[in-house]
Amino acid sequence: MSDPTPPPSSPAGLPGEYVLGTDQTELVRLGIQHRLWGDAAHALWRRANLVPGERVLDIGCGPGYAARDLAMIVGDRGRVVGIDESEAFVREYNRRSAEVLMPWAVALHGDVQALDAVLEAGGESAPFDLAYTRWVMCFVPDPEAVVQAAARAIRPGGRWCIQDYFAYSTMTLAPKDEAFTAVVQQIDRSWRDRGGDPDIVGRLPAMLERAGFRVTHLDIEHRIARPGDFMWTWPGVFWPSVLPRLVASGHITPEMRSAFESAWARASADPTRFCLLPPVFDLIAERV
Ligand SMILES: C[S@@+](CC[C@H](N)C(=O)[O-])C[C@H]1O[C@@H](n2cnc3c(N)ncnc32)[C@H](O)[C@@H]1O
Secondary structure (H helix, E strand, O other), rough: OOOOOOOOOOOOOOOOOOOOOOOOOOOOOOOOOHHEEEEEEEHHHHHHHOOOOOOOEOOOOOHHHHHHHHHHOOOOOOEEEEEEOHHHHHHHHHHHHHHHHOOOOEEEOOOOOHHHHHHHHHOOOOOOEEEEEEEOHHOOOOOOHHHHHHHHHHHEEEEEEEEEOHHHHHHHEEOHHHHHHHHHHHHHHHHHHOOOOOHHHHHHHHHHOOOOOOOOEEEEOEEOOOOOOOHHHHHHHHHHHHHHHHOOOOOOOOOOOOHHHHHHHHOOOOOOOOOEEOOEEEEEEEEO
């Protein structure tokens, strides 16, 4: 994909670029991430009883890895409408939908905090039967606006499946390593400095209830990665994307980066080590 977005050294980010960027590295990382966590997504959709023919809204869809799975489930009688603020990701989503001959999966460019306006401008009308939002609410400065708009977009009895973080900074190398932990804390801080909240799931149930949803399911996906496992790749592909950004934004020094990279390389070569991953929470809310 030709991508006009800036290199990862842009610390403040540009309009349409969230804190982790939208370049080729991030595009690949999101694909690997979907492979690794797709089982949890499918389990959640099954629990929410997603069926063929339904209309689905993918809020913060990225390049559409989950959306293409959703499109296969709902089929050509259904529809999957993605929304993302990254033009590059929206282009990629629509290009791939055409390539895999699933034109009922479309993406619109826009801010999910202004969901209603984006849908209207894109000629897509509510209501939707189900919405899906994964690893987006933790980056959004005004999550309440997204929740209120989703309440208007989902039909009564419709479901909202959310997968996101709480206690992000519990991500730890075992045995513990100070250089590793110091960088994880700065990742947490950098998201907060851009208006996000890596503990967002702690605030979501109350927001959802206020907006007219009933939380019917809340659970945790707590996983570990061991050197040599496919899951070890997940943090492994995150570091080249995030570390230069953290140095550029002043959250870590080049020395902290080197100490971290040495700690990770040592752990990667030692089959007795493991990494406790940040816990991902599964939530289903029903629109009352
Ligand atoms: C970690 S990615 C997750 C993408 C996708 N949901 C997935 O699970 O593969 C976060 C996505 O949220 C998008 N995003 C962040 N803030 C946004 C906003 N305010 N409006 C629209 N999209 C946003 C980013 O552009 C990025 O595509």
